[in-house]
Amino acid sequence: MIRWLALPVLLVLSVGTAGAIDARAPLADAQKQERYERMIRxxxxxxxxxxxxxxxxxxxxxxLRREVRERIEAGHTDAEILSFxxxxxGDFVLYRPPFTPRTWLLWLAPGLLLLIGGWVFWRVISSRAGKPIDRDWVDPAEDASK
Amino acid sequence: MWRFVLVPAAFIVLLGFFLVGLFRDPTLVPSPLINQPAPAFELPQLLEPERTLGLADLATGEPVLLNVWATWCVGCRQEHGLLVDLARRGEIPIYGLNWKDDNEAAIHWLQRLGDPYVSTAVDADGRVAIDWGVYGAPETFLLDGQGIIRYKHIGPLTEDIWQREFRPRIAALQQGRS
Structure with missing residues (x-):
């Protein structure tokens, strides 16, 4: 019962807040409105x-939305608004912080983890190299397609 | 077999991150305005709306506090007694920035709880607060006599914070001047 109700209720609620957030009319210039919507995200x-x-x-x-809106209307560039x-x-207001010594770990961690994972993968593979293959093993995916 | 070294080492590093994270308050965002000239402003005063209060009034040669407050802010109510006390002890001139508030409610608040401020500026639409990087009242800025922000405290002031964070800085500012 609850599960049947959950989706419609959530949808109605989300429509309500979406309308309430930005009560002001969109900017006259569609391109500026598009920039505004992108920047506030x-x-x-x-x-x-x-x-x-x-x-x-x-x-x-x-x-802050008003600040961004007015600055876009006044013809400021995105970079000017973000640096304002x-x-x-501080950089904390940005969801994509700049690459600085303070944030290099944040930016490089995914690549670093991938390298570590790749290295572990390579070690496992190479440690098994030259060992006999188990002939009785059947790939379940291949088996199902037959 | 150095997997027996690497795995525990990685675990300990991770544990270290979490341990440091435990003792940090993620809601505190350090201000980039520390040791920068305070943003200029010119706003009507709360009690005498025909007069204005501006940055020039805060750069008197003496260190001053600028306290951001509002009647809707619970933390402001908590610290108000201490501000009144500091003003009575004559520790430092305190200026107020009444942030996105109702004027009548603000005047009533000062009448009822005491007015520690030399003067309070009314920032009705919050523009000056944004210029000062304010994101949550109460916030208290320490300015040196030249209008440069030297310290900022976010959240209600307590006697303990006053003694630990503000007193030494004010003393240093006064010493550096004389």
Whole structure:
């Protein structure tokens, strides 16, 4: 019963908040509106830190949306707007922080982990090289396709 | 067989990360404005709306505090007694920035709980607060006499924080000047 209700209820709730977030009319210039919508997804709300300002109901998020909107209307570039925000709130406001000595571990960790995984994989493979193949083993996928 | 070394080593490194993470407050975002000139502003005063309060009023040659507060902010209520106390002890001039608040409620608050501020500026639409990198009241900035931000505390002030974080910095500023 609950499961049947969950999806419609969630959908209705999400429509409600989506409407409430940005009550203001879209920017006249469609290209600017598109930039605005993209930028507010890139900026973190500092009150509720796991939300971009596009999704947050916090008063600060709405003030920051206004700031972004006005700056886009005034003809500022994306880089100018982001540097305005990072000068005041630090790199933490950006969902994609710049590559600096403080963040290199953050950026390089996935590649590093992949290298470590690859190295482990190679070690396992090479340690088994030259050992006899188990002829009785059947690939289940191949077996099913027959 | 050095998998017996590597696996525990990786585990200990991970444990170290988690241990450090336990003692950090992720809601505190360090301000990039420390040791930077404070952003200029000019806002009407709460009690005398025909007059303004600006950055020039805060750069008097003496260290001052700028306290960001609002009547909707619970932490501000917590620290208010201490601010009144600091003002009475004459420790440092305190200026207020009333952030996105209702003027009447703010005036009533000061009448009821005491007014520790030399003067309070009204930031009704929150623009100055954004300029100062404010994200959650209460926040307290320590400015040197030249209008440069020297320290910022996020969250309610306590006597303990005052003694530990503010007193030595104020003393150093006063010493550096004379």
């Amino acid at each position: 890139e900026i973190r709300c500092l009150v509720c830190q796991n939300e971009p300002i596009a999704d947050s109901n916090a008063p600060l998020a709405s003030d 925000l990072t000068a005041r709130y």
